[in-house]
Amino acid sequence: MNRIAVHVVGASDLGMHEPTLAETATRITELTGLEPSALADELAGTPIDWFLRKIKKLDDHPVDKLILIATKQHDDPRVQPATQDLAEVILPFVRQRVPATTVEQIPLPSIADARHGLETFVDNAANAIGKETQWELPLGGGATGVLLGVMFELLLRGHDLTLWAANGVGRRISLVPRGLNTAPARWLVRHRYYEPLASSDPPLEVPPTLSPGDEHWQKLAQRQRVDVSALLADQLKENGAWKVTDAVQAILAEAVQAAFAEGLARGEITDGATARTWLSLAKHAAIPENKQLVRPLLDPKDPKIKEWRKDIVRLSHGMHKPVPTHPVIRTMQNEWATTRRAKDRVLQEFPDWPVAPPPLTERTVVVLRALSRSTTPDQGEIDDQFLLDRIFEALGAGQVLSFEFVTGMARVTATREGVERIPVTVIDPKLRPDNVEQCRDQLVGALLADPRAVVADEVAVLLPIGRKALVVAAILAGIEWSLHAAVPLTLLVAEGDHGPDGPVIETTRITAEKTRPFAVLGLDSALAHLAAEALTRLDITLAGHLLERGSRTLQALAVEVVNLQCKAFGVPPSSTDDQTSAAEVAFARARLGLCRQIVDSNPWDAVFLAIAMLEHTFRMPSDTKNATVHELGEFVLIPNEEWVPAESNTMSPIMPEPDTWYYLAPWTAVRSGQGACRELNKWRNRHPLSHGFVDKATQDEKTRPIRVPEPADVATLLDKADAELTKALADRYPSLILEDRDALIMELVRLRDEVLKFAKVPKPIGQSGAAAE
Secondary structure, three states: OOEEEEEEOOHHHHOOOOOOHHHHHHHHHHHOOOOHHHHHHHOOOOHHHHHHHHHHOOOOOOOOEEEEEEEOOOOOOOOOOOOHHHHHHHHHHHHHHOOOEEEEEEOOOOHHHHHHHHHHHHHOHHHOOOOOOEEEEEEOOOOHHHHHHHHHHHHHOOOEEEEEEOOOOOOEEOOOOOOHHHHHHHHHHHOOOOHHHHHOOOOOOOOOOOOOOOHHHHHHHHHHOOOHHHHOOOOOOEOOEEOOOHHHHHHHHHHHHHHHHHHHHHOOOOOOHHHHHHHHHHOOOOOOHHHOOOOOOOOOOOHHHHHHHHHHHHHOOOOOOOOOOOHHHHHHHHHHHHHHHHOOOOHHHOOOOOOOOOOHHHOEEEEEEEOOEOEEOOOEEOOHHHHHHHHHHHHOOOEEEEEEEEOOOEOOOOOOOOEEEEEEEOOOOOOOHHHHHHHHHHHHHHHHOOHHHHOOOEEEEEEOOOOHHHHHHHHHHHHHHHHHOOOOEEEEEEEOOEEOOEEOHHHOEEEEEEEOHHHHHOOHHHHHHHHHHHHHOOOHHHHHHHHHOOOHHHHHHHHHHHHHHHHHHOOOOOOEOOEOOHHHHOOHHHHHHHHHHHOOOOHHHHHHHHHHHHHHHOEOOOOOOEEEEOOOEEEEEEOOOEEEEHHHOOOOOOOOOOOOOOEEOOHHHHHOOOOHHHHHHHHHHHOOOOOOOHHHHHHOOOOOOEOOOOHHHHHHHHHHHHHHHHHHHHHHOOOOOOOOOOHHHHHHHHHHHHHHOOOOOOOOOOOOOHHHO
C-alpha cells in the first residue's frame, strides 16, 4: 500500500457550523438516499469535498485507501454527539472518488482513542502497512483531539506524513523544524557525549559557525575519557613513562574534573571511581591556592558530604545503587562548566547548559499551550485556575515557564507560585489552518527571546485545549524546541467527561506522557548510525539512549540494548544492588571477554573496566555476616574478607568492618594471588582515575612514573585472567555452568548489525504529494 488518506469526520462535512442536535438530525435526513450527483452538489465546498479534490491532484502516487474516522453512538446523553451517522451519509460520495474507503469508529473524540484506533489499524497485518506508506491528513474540520491523536501516532511511528491546511490553496504544513540536521549534535553536546562528535564517520552536522569533524572535539573527548597518552603527549617522557610533575598533575586533574562533571550530564558515574578521585582532590581546601588542582570544597567535613563520599566509595567497589549528587557539588560542577565554556571556542557555539541535572522537583519546564476562549460551543467552560493547578501537579517541577497563545477572547486570570505566564499574542485573529506555520514561528520566536527557555530541563505541550490551528502550532513549536534545547518532550493530555459542548474541563485529569523529540522527525537513520558506532566503542549506554529517541522500531532495539547492558554491567532480576547471584556469576567470563573489544583503542580503559566489572560481579553485603545467594545457597563472611559457602566452611564467621569491601569467593583470593588478575588490579590502581597521581597530589606520597600499558600486554593479561578465573570458579562451584567467553560479544555484534540495517540515507520528511501544490 503506497498512500493512505485519513479524514476526521465532523459536522462541517455536512455543510454545518456548530449545529444543534436537532439541526444535525434534519441535515442527515435531507442527505440520506440522495443520488450521487445530488449528494455531490450538497457537499460541495465542505472539508471532505476539499480534501478529495486535493488528494486527486497528487500525481506521483494515487491514494490507495481513505479512512474516515468517526465516533460511536452512546446511550449516555452526557457524551458528545457521535459522528458515526455523519460518516455513513458521506460514505457513498467519498467512495465515488476513492473506492477503497472505510469508516473506522472510535469510542470518544479523544487523543487516546484516536491513537489506539490508528494503532489497531496499522498493526492489522491485513492492511499491509509498511514504512514506505505515505499518509495524507487535512487540518480543518473534525474533533481536535482525534486529529492530534492521528497526527502524533503516525509521527511517533516514524511514518511519512503530510499535513495539509484545509483552506485557501491548501498549503502543506511543514513538519520539519529549522536546524533539524544539527539536532543530534546539540543533544550530544548538552549531554556531554563528545566522542561521536570527534569520530563519527561521516562527521555530524554542527552549527554553521563550526566545521564538521573539528579537531577540537577530539581534544574534548580525550580529556573526558582521561586518555593519558594524548593528554601528556607534549610532556617529557623518560623510559616510556611520565614523571608525576606539577604540570602532569595539573593536566590529569583537569581531566578528572572534566570526567566527573561531564559524567553527571551523561548519568554514567556508575562505578564511583571518577567521583571518588575528584573528591579526594576537592576536599583538601587548606592547601595554597597555587597548589589547588581543582576547586576545593569549602566545607569537606559537612556530614552530608561525608555521607555522599561513603556512597560513592561503595560504587567504586562494585555496588550499583545510584547516588544523588549533593547540591553543593552539583552547583560546583555547573559553575566549572560555565567557566570552561567561556574558554572553549566550540562549546561557545552552544548554550550554557548545566552538566548536573537537578532533582525532578527542582526542574524548570517550558509549557506551550493555547488559551481557550472563556466559553465556546466547541470547548465548554474553562476554569483557568483549575487547569493551571492540574498542569503544575502533573509536571511535578520546581518552576514552570508557561508560554501561552493569547487571542482577544482569552482571559488570563489564574496565578500560582512556581508558574510564570508569558503571553504570546496571536497575530492572525482568524486562526486559519494555513497560518499554522506563522503561529509556530511566533511561538518559537518568543522562546528564543527568553534565555531561560533554552537551558530549561524539559518542554511540554498541553493538548487538546484551544483553537485547532494554535494547538497544532504549539505541537510543532514543542518539537522544534525540544530539538533546539536538547530536552525531553512531554505531552500533557487533558482528559475528562465529554458533553454536548465538548470536554467538561472541571473533571479533567491532566496526564503526562513522555515522548522523544527525535522520534517524530524521521531521524532514525542518523540515530541508528550513531548507535552502531557507540556499540562498536562499547558505549552501550549511549547506544541505548540514542535508540530510545527513535521511532518505535528503534525503541524495540533499545530494549534489547538495555538488556545487553544489564547482562554486561547491570543488576539482573536475581541480584540486588549490593549482592550478586548465580546468574550474574555465570556471566563473569563473558563480562571479562567483552573488555577485549576496546583493548586496541583504549588498553588502560579495558583494564580499568575489567576490574570494575569483576568487582561488581562478585559484590556482597558489608553490613552482615550471613547471606543467601540466589541459586548458590547460604554464605558466611570469614576473616580473609571473602564470602564462602556455609556448608563447607570450618572458620568462625566475622562481622564486617566499616569502610571495608567484601566479595564472593573466589574473587578476593584470585585478585590478591600471583596471577594475571592481580596484575590487572595493579594496572587499575595506577590509572589516574584510581591512585595514579592523586596520592601524591593530596598526601605528598611518592608516586611511580605513569606508564600506559601496551595493547598486546593487556590482551595477554585478559586471556590469562580468563583462564585463571574459569579454573577458580570451576573449583569453587563445580555445578555452576558459566556463560561462554564470547557470549556477550556475539550479542553485541548481532545487535550492532541489526541497528546498522536502519542506518541508511533517509527520505526527506513531509515531501510526499509535492505536485498537489
